[in-house]
Amino acid sequence: MTDKIAVVTGASTGLGYQLARFAAEDGYSLIICADEEKIHEAADKLRRLGAEVEPMVVDLATRHGVDSFWQAIADREIDLFFANAGRALGEAFHDQDWAAIKRRIDLNLLQTTSLLHRVGRKMHARGSGRILVTGSIGGFVPGPYDAVYNATKAYLDSFCYALQDEWKDGPVTLTCLMPGPTETEVFDRPENDLADAPIAESQKDDPVEVARAGYDAMMRGERGVVPGVTSKILTMLAGVVPQSILARVHRAGAKPE
Ligand SMILES: NC(=O)c1ccc[n+]([C@@H]2O[C@H](COP(=O)([O-])OP(=O)(O)OC[C@H]3O[C@@H](n4cnc5c(N)ncnc54)[C@H](OP(=O)(O)O)[C@@H]3O)[C@@H](O)[C@H]2O)c1
Structure with missing residues (x-):
């Protein structure tokens, strides 16, 4: 492994894969994880960019999975940490399976907080480090038919803004x-x-551009980034529009057809 190490959770697909790719292109060695074997395919693709890559299959929705992941990274000097792994859950709350609800809370919220606690301590003890957390604009909006998911992201967005204030004069950026x-x-x-959900069929943002905006903001030490004009407008409106109206807007894109 080179001197510079980036750790990315949920790097097998989507935004996590793109974030890992940008770190690889910047010369970081990678420790990446996901819940399924597909992480090995992602590792092979990232190695073709010249990066050293250690893939791990771990279930970050469980304490056991987070402990094993931590065992693998605790002794390394982590320069970049991407807390990205997350899962959504559509359908009406009362129709959702409790085990699925609990897994979203455990993954998106509880175990992500546990990892950030460990990584944040470690980086502060070392005196440097950069962290990127993948929250969501869903955290600004009540989410009918995504109620638990949006609530987990509201927690994450708020948690990040709080930590940024605590850490503002310190050596670690979030x-x-x-x-x-x-x-x-x-x-x-x-x-x-x-x-x-209607949103599944509608036009969405490009994952490469979204991940790029996050990666660049992290490297500049910025507090937060909302990629895309529509999302920026929505987050601005979320500060002034009543929650009941925001919920109605969300419902239009989320209620299963
Ligand atoms: N796409 C959007 O519209 C959107 C919008 C706002 C925020 N986000 C957030 O962006 C992040 C990445 O999502 P994405 O859109 O890129 O979706 P994705 O392609 O489904 O990626 C999710 C990643 O998380 C991993 N993961 C899921 N459960 C896991 C577990 N229990 N343990 C370890 N890894 C796990 C997945 O790996 P496995 O397949 O192996 O489980 C995968 O690598 C999530 O936090 C999501 O909430 C996405």
């Missing part, structure tokens, strides 16, 4: 990437239950 709907595998995964 950037929150808050994408709007982006063309990734998230809409195709059957377990996410998004296939029947």
